Amino acid sequence: MFSKLLCGLTFPLRPAQLTRQVHCSAPRPALPPLLFTLAKPLARIVAVVVGRGARVWWKKLPQDKRLLFKEAAKRHRKKFVVAGTSLLGGLAYAYESHIQECGVTGRRRFVALTPDQTKKISRVEFQNLLEDLKPDILPDRHPIYERVVKVSNRILQGNRDIRQIYDKNWTVTVVDQPVKNAFVLPSGNIFVFKGMLDLCENDDQLGIILGHEMAHTVLGHVAEKLTMASFVQVVLLVPMAVLWAILPNDGVALVANWFIDQMIQLIVDLPFSRDMEMEADEVGLVMAAKACFDVREAPALWGLMELMSEDPMETDRDLEFVSTHPCHGTRQESLSSQLASALTIRFDCGCARLDQRRDPQIRLEEFKRFVKKKSEKRDL
Numbered sequence: 575m576f577s578k579l580l581c582g583l584t585f586p587l588r589p590a591q592l593t594r595q596v597h598c599s600a601p602r603p604a605l606p607p608l609l610f611t612l613a614k615p616l617a618r619i620v621a622v623v624v625g626r627g628a629r630v631w632w633k634k635l636p637q638d639k640r641l642l643f644k645e646a647a648k649r650h651r652k653k654f655v656v657a658g659t660s661l662l663g664g665l666a667y668a669y670e671s672h673i674q675e676c677g678v679t680g681r682r683r684f685v686a687l688t689p690d691q692t693k694k695i696s697r698v699e700f701q702n703l704l705e706d707l708k709p710d711i712l713p714d715r716h717p718i719y720e721r722v723v724k725v726s727n728r729i730l731q732g733n734r735d736i737r738q739i740y741d742k743n744w745t746v747t748v749v750d751q752p753v754k755n756a757f758v759l760p761s762g763n764i765f766v767f768k769g770m771l772d773l774c775e776n777d778d779q780l781g782i783i784l785g786h787e788m789a790h791t792v793l794g795h796v797a798e799k800l801t802m803a804s805f806v807q808v809v810l811l812v813p814m815a816v817l818w819a820i821l822p823n824d825g826v827a828l829v830a831n832w833f834i835d836q837m838i839q840l841i842v843d844l845p846f847s848r849d850m851e852m853e854a855d856e857v858g859l860v861m862a863a864k865a866c867f868d869v870r871e872a873p874a875l876w877g878l879m880e881l882m883s884e885d886p887m888e889t890d891r892d893l894e895f896v897s898t899h900p901c902h903g904t905r906q907e908s909l910s911s912q913l914a915s916a917l918t919i920r921f922d923c924g925c926a927r928l929d930q931r932r933d934p935q936i937r938l939e940e941f942k943r944f945v946k947k948k949s950e951k952r953d954l
Contacts, residue, residue, distance in 0.1 A: 617807035625818025696761035732865030738792040781867035786858035866925035874934035
């Protein structure tokens with residue numbers, strides 16, 4: 575899967591660097607990105623208006639005209655079949671014509687958003703976030719800010735063989751809030767909250783977190799998610815309009831609409847989101863390895879988060895199917911299975927040997943015993 579993820583330390587190009595200011599390339603003509611972000615509400619509004627309108631029209635239609643309409647529909651049923659087949663063929667063509675190969679993993683995926691559209695969406699989101707978080711943003715001379723910049727640049731320098739890091743203007747924003755969160759916009763804008771920095775005991779753990787978030791960006795997951803969501807809504811447009819047309823009243827139609835939304839979320843949206851998270855874990859681990867971080871921290875960090883979490887959605891595997899993210903235990907197991915390969919990549923990149931006496935897994939086991947003893951004392 576990672577044949578294209580070569581050791582960045584041997585790549586001859588100049589490494590990408592984080593900037594302290596935002597520079598935007600001149601946009602090229604593209605479809606309004608707002609269409610993708612509003613695809614679901616627009617599609618549902620159209621379906622409701624058309625379907626409900628057809629139902630009201632049919633109820634007001636005299637009986638004799640209903641019979642004439644049914645007879646006409648029977649006479650032209652072949653035309654309806656041809657039209658339906660043409661619509662399905664058009665959707666299939668639209669899907670197939672937008673299949674792309676991921677430049678990092680080689681995975682084939684459905685992406686209709688252009689890079690310009692993704693950048694436009696990111697620029698809007700970036701400015702909105704800066705405005706909303708402005709009172710809590712740390713200055714760029716703050717030691718915490720410098721720490722995040724150092725770790726981020728180390729990842730970029732170690733992965734300068736990945737073409738996708740060069741078409742972004744990487745920036746760092748550190749938010750002084752106790753939220754355990756970090757994310758990277760498709761345009762390369764890195765946001766880290768102080769709560770996440772407090773959780774990360776060392777730069778290796780921070781490198782694992784940022785490697786995962788930066789992997790989402792270089793893999794183009796946002797564009798892929800928006801495309802998939804928009805396509806699903808387009809496919810459902812006609813069936814939802816028919817649903818609103820044939821059901822007896824608005825109340826029943828609303829319940830059916832809600833039920834279908836929940837099924838789509840469980841069957842399509844949530845599994846798709848979890849797959850993206852697992853892929854980002856996998857690629858992020860490789861990126862961290864190439865940057866010479868201690869990748870042994872990855873499974874240990876998720877094991878630690880599982881012990882610390884009180885949210886069953888994060889720890890109970892039976893509830894994983896209703897979550898956007900895999901539970902911590904699943905991610906720990908997956909990263910553990912990839913650890914040997916990541917250590918090999920790290921060695922091939924000429925990184926310094928790791929101290930076996932400082933294995934993060936040892937610290938995790940010690941913490942497990944501490945939590946167990948504390949729990950036993952509480953139960954007495």
